[in-house]
Amino acid sequence: MVELARRLGGAPKRKSRVSTGISLPVGLFLLAAAAFLVVGSAVSSIFAQQTVAGLAQGAIFGSLALALVLIYRATEVINFAQGEMAMATTYIAYQLTLWGLSYWLAFFLTLGLAFVLGVVVQLLVIRPVQHKSVLAVVIVTIGLFILIDGLVTWKWGADLKFMPAPFGNTVYHVGQVAFSRQDVGTLLVSILSVILLWLLFQFTKLGLAMRAAALRPAAASLVGVRVNWMLAIGWGLAAVLGAVAGLMTEPTVFLQPTMMQAILLYAFAAAVLGGLESPAGAVVGGLALGVFLNLVGQYVGFATAELRLPIAFAVLLVVLLLKPTGLFGRRQVRRV
């Protein structure tokens, strides 16, 4: 086929074409889905409300999924402790507010502490086993999961704790539609942190070096990139994203050691849905999953809250059957 196309079309064009990783059918599908959401929201106010709430929930899935993808690209493992790290940092924010800090001061201080936590975890726990085997790293992250869970329960107890509400309880009315300030705030904060991270990776020297270190560590070290530091910084940034996800989850499920466990599963589904290697895919996957679950919960009678997780994985299964590399996964394009 390729040969035939080449003969018919002359020499293949290969002028500046940077692949975005989105194939045409996937792009059309996403466009159609977006159009469906817009039209639906214009027709029905309940639909609009559920869509916004779903986007807010999905943005949380997306940022945690992005944290998983960052680490997967650099270290080639799923960090099973990502959710627990997010939970622990949320407890740190809680402690800071107990000490009298305002919510947003505690929020930003926590992001800084989360970065340090991520770096320290990589240096102390991951680096020693990193070159042994993938399985060793996976086991270490599971151990980390149990360790963090135990430490948090020991320090703060397993009962529910409550933090001040970051966005208050205001509800906005646009025509017939009611949006909670909570949902809108969650969506904005999550998306903003994702965009900032994207800018860092795409337009700074540090970001370029981090991508290079993740893609080809040996070649990166030959141009002077300190690969080990880049991996540690990657873990730090993933922990920051996790902290955002944890802090944005707290107002709806409140503080408890298990608060991020289900979220991590959704985030995992979102990351695989997007293609596991693709940061954009993780975010879109998260948003799509959030909206889809909310709409199904609203309009499909038997889809009760208990079925949310099974439905999420059913969607994942269908997508992977149709497109095994995930929505944004790309096959390697390389000339030798």
Next chain:
Amino acid sequence: MTARPLLELDHVTARYGPVQALHGITLAADEGEIVAVLGANGAGKTTTLRAISNTVRRDGEIRFAGRTLGRQGPEAVARLGVAHVPEGRGTFAELSVWENLRLGAYTRRGALKDDLSRVQRYFPWLEERRSQQAGTLSGGEQQMLALARAFMQRPRLLLLDEPSLGLAPLLVTEIFRIVKDLNEQEGLTVLVVEQNAHLALQLSRAAYVLEVGRVALFGPSDELQEHESIRRSYLGY
């Protein structure tokens, strides 16, 4: 007073697990010259380069620009001014041409305008391809991009591993011409590993011939070319 060579290897040994790859290599390259490292497959040519850039465990002393290279990682050696274009070129296939060049200048601060215009003198086609994904370039273009990236490092020493590998003869000539230009016009010192002994001897001032991890022969390139018996037994042409 005689100037010391820019690069000196003194009884350098290296091993991959149980396999000893270098049995004590002693070698020197003066500032501003091109030195070739020749030999059959498995003679230790690539390992010699890897010993210098510290990407293999090695013993023995290596001095570069008057200082002894210690146990620091490859990034420290790169920061001293050694650019290594490894086997397989070390191109970041997933990144754009421009990002590859940008990474070459990673260790330096400040604007890159001067470097870019210098690179464009030797590789004029790079400008219009700057946003193309490097992995979609042809093999020859990728080899040139690797050279350009190394040049962006503003190195004092360029380590080149088999630049001719897998390329059409015309492209090989072109790449060797660029290496020669970089050497003559920029004063770049080059240590080049090659299978193609004929080409490498034409390019270089001196050459070392390796045999199973040892230096079997060393001399000025033009002399090595003239001795028919040497050519036959060591260089295979």
